[in-house]
Amino acid sequence: CPPCGEKQMRVVGWRRVASTLSPSPPAPQSQAGGDAARWARMYEVVRRRGLVLPNSEVYGGLASALDFGPLGAQLKKNLRDRWWRDFVERRRNCMGLESSVLMNRAVWEAAGHLSSFTDPLVECKLCHARFRADHLEQGSGGQGYMCPCPQKNTDFSEPKEFNMLFQTRYGCTEDSPMIPLRPETAQGIFTQFPAIVRNHRPRLPFGVGQVGKSFRNEISPGHMLFRMREFEQMELEFFCKPEEATHWYQYWVQESLQWLLDLGIPSEMLRCEEAVGEEAAHYAACSTDIEFLFSFGWGELWGIANRTDFDLRAHMLASGKDFSMRELQESGSTHTLPYCIEPALGLDRLMLALLSATYTEEEVLSADGQPTTRSLFRLPVDLAPIQMAVLPLSKKEPLVSIADSFADRLCSQIRCEVDVTQSIGKRYRRQDEVGTPFCVTVDFETPHDGCVTIRYRDSMFQVRMPMDQVVDIVSDSNATLWDFQGPQSTECSTG
């Protein structure tokens, strides 16, 4: 941890800034790690509710490739927008960029990815399955690796360095050159550095952010959204004077941590791991991984690296172009090759972390007084894919028409849907399972008194109110009253 100098730390009691409506803290049972059955249930909810879908499923799928259903796509967009707002738009000295996935092969040669973007690969001599050596369990007695095959073989080939770049042919003839699909968005920023300086005349320090797809031919993809071959990154390259690099490195570690806490991720699910010198990636002098306690244990969520002037220098040497910045000083002007601090976050991993941190199972009483378990995601109101579901109590008119026209009015301001199928209790469950914070029920009295019943996901508290007041609940930044544990916390008091 750069701020305290310890090599490893658990983030305890970090400053927390109130955001709009934060979710209730997850129940203690929602801690990640440990309970495998519980995590299997969470993954099952995510799949059953179509947040994440197997890719090309009708043809038997494509191993480890995943699609995002309508609600997953919306949740990702909400996270992406939040990152862009907080790391690009709202920072006076940061700007955005959109570069291509495909780049000149020379970029990857200069940046060192053709030679150094490798992971150690080993092959089981019995079943011939291939693994990343550092992902295999140690055999009994701590000697060698152990294959997950039934024989628990420990006899493996020598580790070979496997290059993870995906390559594609650029052009339509057989001799068209093979070029990599980018494994990080960062190089698009580094190679456009001279153009950005020329066109925008920024002063140091300044940042350039980018969101986009990256591709890595991972040896062992897995854990759903954790390690994928095609994934999305949100990266900021923050350029500063070399002598200020340590300051900005520490600053971005803290900013990144704080951002995760503001998202509602509990501090006890986060920790920092620092890597220095040889332990860090080939381009970095040092880096800090913010790790999250995933279902399988601690795993990297966000990497903050001090890339020094490694990339700008490499491209300057290889291209012969000038990447230095002219800076005016009292004594005249000097040329500086800036250092770069890079907070690099995976959007898919972030989504998995948020789902894991907010997943809760709790015992409630059903309408007939029987104990039952409900599963929910306590997603923050501004990130939830659906913010309000409108539920007509019956499919009969005029309830459905009232619900439809009410939702028509709402949807210019909030994300809402009308849900008409099955009993009201089942609809509440369905909305809980996709993290919808508010359900509004249109009942048989609504046509007469213009009132509806609104229910808050986390407390299941319900209250009747005029339809006109309902929108204010979602937009009210002080809406914590919805956390109130009302007397009617059985589920189906409206039906």
Ligand code: GAP
């Ligand atoms: N430009 C620096 C860079 O790419 P990285 O630590 O390799 O650094 C940054 O990746 C982030 O991208 C990781 O912290 C992780 O969140 C995400 N990421 C990396 N590989 C991934 C994969 N195979 N699947 C999903 N996310 C991945």
